[in-house]
Amino acid sequence: MRPFVENFPFFSIFLVMVTGILLSVVRSGRLAMRISVAVALIAAVLSAQVLAYTVGGDLSFTYVMGKYAAPLGNEIKAGPLQAILALTFCVGMAISLLGGSRDLERDVLPRKQNLYFVMSNLTLASLLALTYTNDLFTGYVFIEISTIAACALVMARDTGPNMIATIRYLFLSLMGSGLFLIGVAILYSVTGHLLMPQIHDEFRLLAATGQYALPLTVSVGLITVGLGVKSAMFPFHLWLPDAHGSATTASSAILSGLVLKGYIVLMLTLMVRVFTLELVLKTRINDVLLVAGVLGMVMGSVRAIQQTHIKRMLAYSSVAQIGYIFMGFGLGTEVGVVASCLHILVHACSKPMLFCCAGKLGDAAGHHKNLKNLRGSAYRSPLAGVGFTVGALSMIGIPLLGGFTSKLYFASASLHTSDRTAVILLVLAVSTVLNALYYVPAVLAIWSPGSEEKLAGLPPMEPDWGFRVSTLVSIAAIFALGILYDPAINIIEAGIRLM
Amino acid sequence: MDLIQRILENRFSVTAVILFGIGFANLMLQYNLVKKVVGFNIMDSAVFLLLASQGYIEGAMPPIVAEGAVEATAYINPIPSGLVLTGIVVSVSVSAFSLALIQRIYHKYGTVDLRELVMRTEKEED
Numbered sequence A: 001m002r003p004f005v006e007n008f009p010f011f012s013i014f015l016v017m018v019t020g021i022l023l024s025v026v027r028s029g030r031l032a033m034r035i036s037v038a039v040a041l042i043a044a045v046l047s048a049q050v051l052a053y054t055v056g057g058d059l060s061f062t063y064v065m066g067k068y069a070a071p072l073g074n075e076i077k078a079g080p081l082q083a084i085l086a087l088t089f090c091v092g093m094a095i096s097l098l099g100g101s102r103d104l105e106r107d108v109l110p111r112k113q114n115l116y117f118v119m120s121n122l123t124l125a126s127l128l129a130l131t132y133t134n135d136l137f138t139g140y141v142f143i144e145i146s147t148i149a150a151c152a153l154v155m156a157r158d159t160g161p162n163m164i165a166t167i168r169y170l171f172l173s174l175m176g177s178g179l180f181l182i183g184v185a186i187l188y189s190v191t192g193h194l195l196m197p198q199i200h201d202e203f204r205l206l207a208a209t210g211q212y213a214l215p216l217t218v219s220v221g222l223i224t225v226g227l228g229v230k231s232a233m234f235p236f237h238l239w240l241p242d243a244h245g246s247a248t249t250a251s252s253a254i255l256s257g258l259v260l261k262g263y264i265v266l267m268l269t270l271m272v273r274v275f276t277l278e279l280v281l282k283t284r285i286n287d288v289l290l291v292a293g294v295l296g297m298v299m300g301s302v303r304a305i306q307q308t309h310i311k312r313m314l315a316y317s318s319v320a321q322i323g324y325i326f327m328g329f330g331l332g333t334e335v336g337v338v339a340s341c342l343h344i345l346v347h348a349c350s351k352p353m354l355f356c357c358a359g360k361l362g363d364a365a366g367h368h369k370n371l372k373n374l375r376g377s378a379y380r381s382p383l384a385g386v387g388f389t390v391g392a393l394s395m396i397g398i399p400l401l402g403g404f405t406s407k408l409y410f411a412s413a414s415l416h417t418s419d420r421t422a423v424i425l426l427v428l429a430v431s432t433v434l435n436a437l438y439y440v441p442a443v444l445a446i447w448s449p450g451s452e453e454k455l456a457g458l459p460p461m462e463p464d465w466g467f468r469v470s471t472l473v474s475i476a477a478i479f480a481l482g483i484l485y486d487p488a489i490n491i492i493e494a495g496i497r498l499m
Numbered sequence B: 001m002d003l004i005q006r007i008l009e010n011r012f013s014v015t016a017v018i019l020f021g022i023g024f025a026n027l028m029l030q031y032n033l034v035k036k037v038v039g040f041n042i043m044d045s046a047v048f049l050l051l052a053s054q055g056y057i058e059g060a061m062p063p064i065v066a067e068g069a070v071e072a073t074a075y076i077n078p079i080p081s082g083l084v085l086t087g088i089v090v091s092v093s094v095s096a097f098s099l100a101l102i103q104r105i106y107h108k109y110g111t112v113d114l115r116e117l118v119m120r121t122e123k124e125e126d
Helices: A005-026 A030-058 A080-099 A101-107 A110-132 A136-155 A160-193 A196-209 A213-230 A239-246 A248-273 A277-283 A285-306 A310-331 A334-364 A381-396 A402-414 A422-447 A450-457 A464-483 A485-497 B002-009 B011-029 B035-056 B078-109 B114-125
Strands: A061-065 A073-077
Touching: A005 A030, A005 A061, A005 A073, A005 A080, A005 A110, A030 A080, A030 A101, A030 A110, A030 B002, A073 A080, A073 A110, A080 A101, A080 A110, A080 A248, A080 A334, A080 A464, A080 A485, A101 A110, A101 A248, A101 A334, A101 A464, A110 A136, A110 A248, A136 B078, A136 B114, A160 A196, A160 A213, A160 A239, A160 B011, A160 B035, A160 B078, A160 B114, A196 A213, A196 A248, A196 A277, A196 A464, A213 A248, A213 A285, A239 A248, A239 A310, A239 A485, A248 A277, A248 A310, A277 A285, A277 B114, A285 A310, A285 A422, A310 A334, A310 A402, A310 A422, A334 A381, A334 A402, A334 A464, A334 A485, A381 A402, A402 A422, A402 A464, A402 A485, A450 A464, A450 A485, A464 A485, B011 B035, B011 B078, B035 B078, B078 B114
Parallel strands: none
Antiparallel strands: A061 A073
């Protein structure tokens, strides 16, 4: 008899998905919101149990779905890395929903609010499934589910520009999933399997004999680029600022902080579990990732500096942060991947909070999103101001905050490569300066005294407990990752080893 | 002659690649939103053709176990067919979603040309 806790990954996916479907008959938006947050937290507790179990036993386990064992059936595979990512996704979802709840009530039509939570739950379920799945085609199906759900989240705020942003997002996403699908089809026709461990065995065998080298390289490339398009890898990031900048606060937080990570996690799983880092190095796909990552880090920040709209600025900052993650993959070493995973956690903790605080600051300034008009808004909502400041400093990479730790690990990971150390250290330094160039003025703007008469006419801020809780939790998480990062690193390292 | 021979042997894959190229180019380069959806459907059909042809074995039976067990080698590979079925479901729902969205955009703006739409939204934001 195997321990009961091994059911929890499946339970968490299933619970979130069923809740999402059931919420379509709940009339009240507020009730739907409470249920969604509660379910996300229950899933977080389940993931924490899985985390404790896998870390405690230093193991990863395979869970067979249905009665057919491999190679016929479908499987879930969970280890420490999957568990900690799932935990982060669940908590991040709860934080985003709580932090953006006021904006949601305003931006989404009252009779459609419960449908918003249907989509948010489906997004979370697909993220969890993408994290846990051991089957390539299941991965594809959940990629599509999260695409549709994420598009619906963007569209929830029913304005013209939002619809255009959604359709552009949708088409680029479809391009990405088309590339992924044909990559999977080629991989399947060469290896004859869809379960990751079996593909890995065949892949290793074929690589050793040198057979089918071209189709395999093409398929690895297609899968990587397909997932890269969907996670806003540098040249394919054009859809992101519109979609993330104009959506309602909670949607921006979910999309930037979580949805992008789902595809990256699948790419990571494939690179480590299926293709293995050494074979990826041979195909030189990682060089493409490295170049795309480095360009994204610089260009994303350069574009962010030019923005005056605070949410668009944060969206371009996401492009830069995604660049860091791809750069870590591009190093092609285990340390690089560990640094990337840490950065995924850090970004998933800070970006949702930044978006929520930006939304709240906008409210405080009378529904303005332009940096000029946000002057003095932090005094009207001090917690949002503090949250934004902490998040911004973490993104720049100030010590004691999460962003510093991950940058430190990127820098030390670059030392393990022979020929790329100088380039990576240089780009890290440049991008840190660029980050500071747009985050510091934004922080200064919100804390500088604003014009009295403009702010005096606004109604007083209502207390928003959901926002307070979510911001405080995020700030605590950022400090935890910045000061007590050893446990997180140990979990990630164990997770990569047990992938 | 050798080339033609090889193309004929791999006719399904060759067709699939050509179709995928057509669909992909349409999805990327067309400005008309409806044509983009059509391009996406062509692209997906190409993948389905590739998958289905990989699972087909010349002269084998459909994978339905009738009375009297027959050797597994007598059937075609059913897994690609299953994948194609799932893929069709996904592609239909995505098409439906994008068409519904395009309809709304058309009601609001009266055009389905992406260039014009982007221009209009930029004006709206100013």
